[in-house]
Amino acid sequence: MTANLNRRNFIRNSAISGIGLTLGAAHTSFASGPTPVKPVVLGGEKAHTGVFPSWPVFDQKEEKALNDVLQSKNWCRLGSTKVDNFEAQYKKLNGAKHCLATSSGTSSLSTMLGALDVGPGDEVVIPVYTFIATYNVVTLNYALPIFVDSDIESFQIDANKIEPAITKQTKVIMPVHIGGSPADLDKILSIGEKTKLPIIEDACQAHLAEWKGKKVGNFGLGGAFSFQASKNLNSGEGGAIITNDDSFAQTCYNFHNQGQGGRVTGFNPGSGTRGTNLRLTEFQGNLLVAQMTRVVEQTNRRYENARYLSKLLNDIPGITPAKLYEGTTLSAYHLYMFRYDKSFFDGLSRSKFIEALKQEGIPCSKGYGMINKDAYVTGLVKNKHYLKIYGEKTMNDWLERNQCPQNDKLTGEESLWFFQYMLLGSKTDMEQIAEAIRKIQKYAPEIDKSL
Structure with missing residues (x-):
């Protein structure tokens, strides 16, 4: 152990001082590069001298799309055509048999859980590292969300820990392709096949991401996508479901349209026992068609820039880009996720x-936290409806089941993000991100004192 620590310290100190290393090619380019100038926080010049691309990207195509709907006076999807056209194009883009547009990514998940009749007494297995919507759609049905710990190297759900989380009450396994990169689908699908449980893919951040050449969302019973303003395909709000199951597609349509299966609403109730209105508007549908003219090129640019950035960051000790699983043939890179080890930065928090990166002109976030320990989630044990359904002992046991130590480590100390619009920039932008981090590393002790 002592030898390993000494070696790590030698590598860090050698890299920071600019000494050429002979311990492996991983550090050579960083160590042999130019000595970084002072960071902005210490009176130097900004590493990022330009401006990252703004988001969203639009032009006259989007203006025309919105105006066409406005002038048509057909603003609702029922009995109209724009959303139908979007669904046809989006299912083709994803290689899916069916697409159903919804009012949000959350609505897509809610629709699929509704179609599966998830309710009180059921459990849904979800990752702990995710946006809170993944949790909310489960609790809105008064089911129990069962958190599974993170694979710290990928930020994804640890597929090896899914099966131990399954009980007789488990109704659905709902992995998330967080940040736009696929979860370990081979392992997840094998668990679904073994347990005969449906897999619902939360692909809300993963537009056009691929696993072994096939678009995510096609592997489980259904896949959910979001078109919220920050997403790689954007209509302000909006969502979609893709599925290759005819019956499931129809049940989802019924549920999202007040239980009524046709392309209109009527005065009489529909089929089933539950439904709601989660429809997309014609404005959003036509806006998405315009936005889709750019999405393939933008996806490829993000992927290429992310790969280049990873190559640069892999040369910086203490910075570790999130691992992509072997089956990943394309990541959407809605988020560029990486880990930060402060021991390689002289303990800089x-x-x-x-903050130092921000002053260099580079936005950065620590990302999601320990949602399983947040008061918003832990408060569920005292929710009167849950206590009525499950009882105090079951709710307290549920809280104990949701311990996720690897996610605690990831989110408490290491996790960092860059944002998707940054990856629409140039190779120079990526180089300047790496240069900023090198500057911060070299001058970490002085930065620590100044901030």
């Missing part, structure tokens, strides 16, 4: 590292 993550928050000060983020």
Whole structure:
């Protein structure tokens, strides 16, 4: 152990001082590069001298799309055509048999859980490292969300820990392709096949991401996508479901349209016992068609820039880009996720590292936290409806089941993000991100004192 620590310290100190290393090619380019100038926080010049691309990207195509709907006076999807056209194009883009547009990514998940009749007494297995919507759609049905710990190297759900989380009450396994990179689908699908449980893919951040050449969302019973303003395909709000199951597609349509299966609403109730209105508007549908003219090129640019950035950051000790699983043939890179080890930065805290990057002109975030320990989630044990359904003992046991130590480590000390619009920039932008981090590393002790 002592030998390993000494070696790590030698590598760090050698890299920071600019000494050429002979311990492996991983550090050579960083160590042999130019000595970084002072960071902004110490009176130097900004590493990022330009401006990252703004988001969203639009032109006259989007203006025409919105005006066409406005002038048509057909603003609702029922009995109209724009959303139908979007669904046809989006299912083709994803290689899916069916697409159903919804009012949000959250609505897509809610629709699929509704179609599966998830309710009180059921459990849904979800990752702990995710946006809170993944949790909310489960609790809105008064089911129990069962958190699974993170694979710290990928930020994804640890597929090896899914099966131990399954009980007789488990109704659905709902992995998330967080940040736009696929979860370990081979392992997850094998668990679904073994347990005969449906897999619902939360692909809300993963537009056009691929696993072994096939678009995510096609592997489980259904896949959910979001078109919220920050997403790689954007209509302000909006969502979609893709599925290759005819019956499931129809059940989802019924549920999202007040239980009524046709392309209109009527005065009489529909089929089933539950439904709601989660429809997309014609404005959003036509806006998405315009936005889709750019999405393939933008996806490829993000992927290429992310790969280049990873190559640069892999040369910086203490910075570790999130691992992509072997089956990943394309990541959407809605988020560029990486880990920060402050021991390679003379103990500079993550928050000060983020602030120093910000002053270099580079936005950065620590990302999601320990949602399983947040009061918003832990408060469920005292929710009167849950206590009525499950009882105090079951709710307290549920809280104990949701311990996720690897995620605690990841989110408490290491996790960092860059944002998707940054990856629409140039190779120079990526080089300047790496240069900023090198500057911060070299001058970490002085930065620590100044911030």
